[in-house]
Amino acid sequence: MKPEIHPELHPVVFIDVSCGEEFPTYSTLTSDDKKEIDGVEHYIIKVEISSASHNFYTGKQILVDTAGRVERFRKRYAKADQAKTS
Numbered sequence: 593m594k595p596e597i598h599p600e601l602h603p604v605v606f607i608d609v610s611c612g613e614e615f616p617t618y619s620t621l622t623s624d625d626k627k628e629i630d631g632v633e634h635y636i637i638k639v640e641i642s643s644a645s646h647n648f649y650t651g652k653q654i655l656v657d658t659a660g661r662v663e664r665f666r667k668r669y670a671k672a673d674q675a676k677t678s
Contacts, residue, residue: 605634606642613644 599620605627606615616629625636643649 608642611645
């Protein structure tokens with residue numbers, strides 16, 4: 593292998609904010625937040641959806657709405673429903 597061409601790997605823990613599941617691993621990502629796991633300091637990387645919360649893997653429907661898209665859809669659907677019944 594050629595020296596100095598590979599990115600530096602760091603211990604990180606990916607935390608699923610929707611269910612709290614943690615996945616310790618290595619990555620090139622870093623953050624300001626850190627957490628110690630088994631005596632090793634890991635960078636904390638927060639993710640919205642992981643295999644622990646995605647309905648394809650869990651078989652359950654969990655609604656994660658961080659941008660307000662569901663509420664905007666419901667407002668549009670309510671307006672269309674009112675126009676249909678009028």
